[in-house]
Amino acid sequence: MRSRPVLTILHRLAILAYIVFALFPLFWLLKVSVTPNDLLYSEGVRMWPSRTTFDHYAFVIAHSAFPTFFKNSLIVAGSTAITVTVLASLAGYALSRFQFRAKYWIVALMLVTQMFPLVMLVAPIFKMLSPLGLTNSLTGLVIVYTAFNVPFATFLMQSFFDGIPKDLEEAAMIDGATQFVAFRQIILPLTLPGIAATLGFVFTAAWSELLFALMLISGNDASTFPVGLLTFVSKFSVDFGQMMAAGVLALIPACLFFLLIQRYLVQGLTAGAVKG
Amino acid sequence: MASIDIQSIRKSFGTFPVLHGVDLTIRDGEFIVLVGPSGCGKSTLLRMIAGLEEVTSGEIRIDGKRVNDLPPKDRDIAMVFQSYALYPHMSVADNMSYSLRLRRSTKEKIASAVGGAAAKLGLEPLLERRPRALSGGQRQRVAMGRAIVRQPKAFLFDEPLSNLDARLREQMRAEIKKLHGDLRATSIYVTHDQIEAMTLADRIVAMHGGIVQQLGSPLELYDRPANLFVAGFIGSPGMNFFEGRYLVSGDHADLRLSNGTMLPIRKREGLESGSAATLGIRPEHVVLADNGALEAGVDLIEPTGFGIIMHVTIHGIPMKIFSQDRRMLKPGPAIRVDLPQDRLHLFDSEGKRVD
Structure with a gap:
């Protein structure tokens, strides 16, 4: 079967959109877990904090x-x-x-x-x-x-x-x-x-x-x-x-x-x- | 090797009867073919011998020992399945040696038995492969190898060739026959293909509706079919039939067709004049003759290379003629034929053969 490139691209984009949609909460989980407490409410909505920390992990484990x-x-x-x-x-x-x-x-x-x-x-x-x-x-x-x-x-x-x-x-x-x-x-x-x-x-x-x-x-x-x-x-x-x-x-x-x-x-x- | 005795075997699934009392004695080393259309009970009978179906009533003896209540593993028989049923997670060698490993045979014995069977079937280069890496014919061979590896009392074959293409089926058929010639093992072979039955069997058991219709050598079934079912089932193309009334006049007899045509036949004892009867003749026994007694309208010509199958109509009744006369490829609209009296089969109103 010969596939037309436009259709293939649309197809891939649709899959990509679905994956992003499905994984976004996981990403947010990860993002918040590495955001220092003082930046959590002060930076507004950002995709990634300006500074990351593993303090939360250390605290949770220890x-x-x-x-x-x-x-x-x-x-x-x-x-x-x-x-x-x-x-x-x-x-x-x-x-x-x-x-x-x-x-x-x-x-x-x-x-x-x-x-x-x-x-x-x-x-x-x-x-x-x-x-x-x-x-x-x-x-x-x-x-x-x-x-x-x-x-x-x-x-x-x-x-x-x-x-x-x-x-x-x-x-x-x-x-x-x-x-x-x-x-x-x-x-x-x-x-x-x-x-x-x-x-x-x-x-x-x-x-x-x-x-x-x-x-x-x-x-x-x-x-x-x-x-x-x-x-x-x-x-x-x-x-x-x-x-x-x-x-x-x-x-x-x-x-x-x-x-x-x-x-x-x-x-x-x-x-x-x-x-x- | 062993003989197998089957006495008044019946089988019902729930209240539905499948086998209505089958009697069969299979001699040591004999090749028996159970043949019949789907649903005739042939596979059920085979599975009962194997121990995979319970016996409703009757008795099965292998080598004189009653096996009705023995599980399959204690009957010492081998079976080749239509689906081959190879273990997908084992190599060819492991598939073949599984039965010996279950019996805790020694390593040397297993190696020599598998080696011997592989050599016989040409499987040596495939021993390390998995079943999914094999072709249909190779899988079939492995299934046979698995059966012969442990020299059981009897071999059971459940339509083993039906999943192969025509050419391969022919080849494997010959191999099975050759193998049986070498091993002289008691074998029961189930098929719906009458050619397989004819070519392989020492004796054929023709079954229909859970009843044995005829038991005999292939040529007995071909030459003297016991009833209409066997007459129609054995032979290809199938036998032609004419229904009519059997009329005796003096020392000769006729079959009167419904349109009044009289077909002269040999006089039979044991059939009353005026009773309904069916006349049968095989397509290959119809004689083409310029001065033949009957006129046949030609409907269709099927050349097979080896010969010609002609579809014709005689007195409004469709029938087939098999001829090797190449002139018949273009026969014209009508031909003349004779039905030789010594080739005619007569069956009474119940379908039983009358001689």
């Missing part, structure tokens, strides 16, 4: 509870991502491959759980976790996040399993494998893109979750970073510089994580789009 929040978030998001992915892989495989009696109802119930606004569930969940001693604990958060992410992740994994021909397992079973060995040695390696996509999705969801973290956790020891960010809002002022610096730091693990899995992710999200 003098705030932010490292604790960060560690808590890593534990919660990491555990949730792994737990959900393991459960969702097994459940998704079962939904994709097995015929069993209550299958229809299980799928329907899983869909129902996705229908309610989370706010409605805060009170009952608090009531349930409180006597179990799971409020104000990271374990409680992991359990709640896992419960909320498993249904969607299961559907996601199921669609990846659906994309893998059944012949492959059958060939493996004829070659001498049990169904579980066929799953582990043949199907699972082929679902790596799907697993990466699920891990990434659940990790970011748990990493940035605010509502339950806010309701179930009180006190800095068990706070995750979205809750922690609120500590920069004090009664009389908001410390924007430190807050933004903390925000930039919080982005790092998510970015690293996606960098690690992006090779699989691109495959994963387009899997099954074309005949292989």
Whole structure:
């Protein structure tokens, strides 16, 4: 196909405009995080401050509870991502491959759980976790996040399993494998893109979750970073510089994580789009 | 190698019956082809032998041992899939050795088995490649290699050539036949292509609607089809049929077509005069003769190089004639033909052959 240069340029400009639009808040985050406090309100609206500083970063790392929040978030998001992915892989495989009696109802119930606004569930969940001693604990958060992410992740994994021909397992079973060995040695390696996509999705969801973290956790020891960010809002002022610096730091693990899995992710999200 | 015994096998999916009681005994080393149109139950039968479908009722024995409830891995059979089903994340060598690795064979044994199979199939230069770097024909070969590497009791083939182009299919067909000649392995081969069935089989099982229509050698099915289905399915171009009434007068008989035309045929025992019947003749058995008894209007000529397929109309009934007479490329508007009596097949009102 021969493309006309004008159309190509328009096309590229449209993409550029979209990227700028999408990334601008991130840029602003970065900009404010390096702006010294005395320039924040005195310079008016500028794209870049006349003088930059890393003081906010230094303060956040050295003098705030932010490292604790960060560690808590890593534990919660990491555990949730792994737990959900393991459960969702097994459940998704079962939904994709097995015929069993209550299958229809299980799928329907899983869909129902996705229908309610989370706010409605805060009170009952608090009531349930409180006597179990799971409020104000990271374990409680992991359990709640896992419960909320498993249904969607299961559907996601199921669609990846659906994309893998059944012949492959059958060939493996004829070659001498049990169904579980066929799953582990043949199907699972082929679902790596799907697993990466699920891990990434659940990790970011748990990493940035605010509502339950806010309701179930009180006190800095068990706070995750979205809750922690609120500590920069004090009664009389908001410390924007430190807050933004903390925000930039919080982005790092998510970015690293996606960098690690992006090779699989691109495959994963387009899997099954074309005949292989 | 082993014999396979199938006794009154039935299969239903839910309440929907697919196989209505199949009996089949496959001898040690025999090449059996299950042939029939889509949905006739041939693949289901094969998958039941493999252990990939449950048996609704009846019994399957491999080497005398009942296998109904054995998982596929314990049946010691190998299968070649239509999609090849090569493991995409493994090299050709790993694909071929997977079954041996699962059985914890020694490294030396694996190397010699893979080497032997690769040599037989010409796969040596490809052993390190991944399946996606192979052509269709090469993938097909790897799938065969994976099957022969561990010398199973039987080979099952599920339409293994349908994804190949015509030339390659011809070539692989011959290779499968040659391989069977070398290994003398009990083989069951499913196809909808009657040419594959004719060329490969020791015996053909023609299936339709979940019922075995005829079981016999390829030439038996071609020469003496047991019913209208087999008559129409085996042979290319397909057999021509004339419907009419079977009338006996003295010691000869005729088929009276609906327009009153009488076609003389040999008298049959076991068919009453006046009953409805269908007459069949293969396109290649129609004789072109200047003084032939029937006039045929020519509708269409299809030259195939090897011969000519002529679409004609006789007494308002469309039929095909196959001829190698090149003069027939420009035959004029009508030709005269004879239907030799010893080439005619007669079927009763239920479609069963009458001799």
